[in-house]
Amino acid sequence: MKKLCLFLIAAMLLMPLFSSEYEKLKAMEDSGVQNADLFYNLGVTHWQLGDSGLAVQYFLKALNIDSAHSGARANLNYVTGLSEDRELYPKHGFLLRLTLQSYDFLNLDRLALISIILFFIFALSLSWLLFYDEEKERALPELITGITLLIFLIFAGLSGVKYYRFKNNNKAVMIEERADMMMEPRVDSRRIAVVHEACILVVEKQQDDWALVRSPDGKSGWVQSSLLGFVSE
Structure with missing residues (x-):
């Protein structure tokens, strides 16, 4: 005491x-x-x-x-x-957790830096291929140029995806003690589920003072927007 x-x-x-x-x-x-x-x-x-x-x-x-x-x-x-x-919240297996952790580790700054480095490597390998002796076997420079181009495109694509998600983050958080997820965007509609403070939701669309959200277990319902804290405001 x-x-x-x-x-x-x-x-x-x-x-x-x-x-x-x-x-x-x-x-x-x-x-x-x-x-x-x-x-x-x-x-x-x-x-x-x-x-x-x-x-x-x-x-x-x-x-x-x-x-x-x-x-x-x-x-x-x-x-x-x-x-x-x-x-x-769903439980992920080891390989999926490792993949998600790797994706999170590659933030926008790191992806941009890696993409720039890969672009210069691709440019060098392409120059090597273009000025390679025509009388010699070209399989090696063609292979290296193709591989560097493929890796560059993968990282450039990841950069684009991450930037899009950065600008259009559709997550929200329940900031009140609890709220009912309703079948329709009105207070007298049927309740689907109850979510509590700090629950992370995915916003599917907004209508007037309501938001259609998806809970971590996949249920969708309408919640009043004033009860949510949006990641992108």
Whole structure:
């Protein structure tokens, strides 16, 4: 009991510090600053203030800019692992997890750098092929040129996909304690399911003050937009 009282007193003393830190970070965001570290720090501050839904929203914002941000990824997994809807998320096998982790590691900056390097390698191999002695066997330079072109196209395609997802992120987070997913976009419609704070949803479309969302277990229903925190706003 004594330890609990000391903890509550310490929390009350630290709360103004967290609020002050949040105000500074929020002012930076409102001024137009957008970077992964800022959103990560906002997520941590919201978690310290007890707002798990907003914490998840800002961790997702950080990962939308930098998918390789290890702090945001670790904290996102931690918070969602404590949420009431943690059992809704699908369990991935080892190979799929490894593939997703590799894709996350290749953020936009890394993909752009690798694509530029591969383009120069392709240009060099193409020059080698064009000026290769016509009397010699050309199989080796043709093979190397073809392989470098293929790898370059793969990474360029990944860059395009990741950039499109960065600009058109359709994820949202439940920022209220709970909400009903309805069959139709009205309050008197039939309830399909219930989602809780910090649950990550996929927005399929929006209509007036409602959003059609898909839960981690694949159920789709309408939720009032005011209850959601959108990754792309």
